[in-house]
Amino acid sequence: MTQRYFPILLLLLLATVHLNAQSGCTDPMATNYDPTAVVNDGSCVYPVTSLSLSPVTDLTTPLLDENSGLLYLDGQLWLHVDDLDTNLYRIDTTNSTVLESLPVRNAWNYDWEDISSDSQYVYVGDVGNNVGSRTNLSILRFDKAQLSSGAGYVQVDTIRFSYADQTDFTPALDNTRFDCEAFVVVDDTLHLFSKDWVTKRTRRYKLPAQPGTYSIAPVDSLEANGLITSAARSADGAIVLLGYDNVIPAPCFLWLLFDYPGTDFFAGNKRRFSLGSAVTAGQVEGICFTDNRSGFVSNERFQQIVNVPPRLKRFDISAYITAPITAIDDGGLRQLRLLATPNGYVLEHAGIQGEFSLVNLSGRKCREERLGQGSTRIERDRLSSGAYLLTVRSANGSSRTFRIVF
Template identity: 35%
Template sequence: MLIKLFTLYVYLQATLCGCAPDKRHSDFVRLRKAYKVEVTKIGRLDRRIAESSGLAAASDSTFWTHGDGGTANALYLVNLKGELLQTVPLPVVNQDWEELMSDKKGNLYIGDFGNNANTRRNLQVYRVLPETGTVTDTIHFSYADQAAFPPPRECRNFDAEASFYAHDSLYLFTKSRALWQRQTTRYSLPAKAGRYALAPQESLRLNSPLTAAAISPDQQQFALLGYGRLYLFEVLPGAGISFKGQRYCLPLGRTGQAEAILYLSPQALLLTNEKGTLYLVTLHPRP
């Protein structure tokens, strides 16, 4: 109950405040200064898909998704209208699946690393062949900078719901549960079986806790989705995945509590929210 109340409080505050705190504290630019932006409702997920919590492309017009923690142990193939095309059962428990990623070989990576209370010691990512529902690898990890389970409330920054695949690695961005310390920390781990202790790589103050992440097909930009806002980061040549490039913020109050994001193209992003609504965000660079 306390976690739900905290989530509601932060969501309402983030939605009402817009991007002003992020501009003030972390040098974000309003996205609409650089792009003409359209946010359009395009569909609704089939009712059999509960709480879509991750998205990965299957083709130009279809995608994979899965439910949040406690829902069915399955992947769902869906089209852009939200129609369910296929259900693939998986032989692993959905303890708290929070993110879905893909590589160029057709593998999917399911992030079973939701950690609301910051108490989990079994954080893991499953590599899956979606056509057969076969789990081919399990990637185990821990946070090297977490010493207590749970840590003090002001240090609860070891929950993750946002991640993507790039350069043979998985990049994780934490969701802060510390009420007065709003930030995300970036970690990375190899996209292969093993046990890894992840050292923090960089942190950025954000006014909104993060619920999802995605990287553009050309890997020139990545997106972080928060409560009531979308953050975009340009990737600097030679800098890899980092917060160093130009960054933009877009308020997204009308989309509700969005939980998953996917680039359909460098100029189009698909969002799903906790109620199953599909939104398309299109970006048109201003001259």
């Protein structure tokens, strides 16, 4: 009886080992990159990295001292502040001149903290709650055509919500777990990221992007090691979470989330960048993309140890993404196989249309050509000893990168 079932058990065991070998860290820039992995399991670990922000302009008008949310739409930059002021401001990004001021007629600014948009609507988050006692949290929504209608104002409808996991509304200034300053919108859903003053772990909530009243529960969470103040999503799915720690020297940071399945943003790659100290760089409050890899960051006036004026800066993350942004429609690239041979490597890519490039770690392109019929040999030839990045791009624009060593 044992002999009869042994082959079956052996096959099951081998299948299990094979399946387990398929998942791991797929990003060559991670310290635990696994070249055998074809499915990203979200385990990538990254070295401590600083991201430089390029100065654009000081936000010199006192109106913008407490700027909080940024929106880049149709080549124009809009922002809002987080206290009482119910205007949306369109500014000149070269000198911070306010080009247009649009009042929101039928809403009050209790604590506007972030702004986002989809193909039809703009969403303004009246979600600030640093005392933890608010019972009137909402997202204001309006058709983005109102920004260019010439009416001179906007009218909003309201998405009201409460946190299903909040039962205590006792005021606790800067000591609540139910503050929020960041959200993004994907399809018909708003994704809110909590600003947890107690644990400094951000929780994600999902909220329908339709007017109504909702009770929302946390979906998942990320050990943010700080307070999340703004979020943005690129057109191709990269998520950035901006934030700072309220303990002096108040380090500022940016989380980059990519290569995640569906909208499970925390299940993919999670890379943190240092942005310096709020003492010198200001307290970062707003972020938006202007293209898939770069955009604007703003800070409000910081007046504690020193007086740091509000500023607009640029960020660029293009050097840090070598893997797919999401696991959706990757052009078949997860079927790629890279096999070592005595003379180099064989890239198996049957059925995949596209091209590949080979770049050394100094950024010099050593080889580039279209994929062959079923496999391509990557041999040492005249290459120097060392590490290289082999990037395959499918016909739909998706890419996957391997790190190889000769």
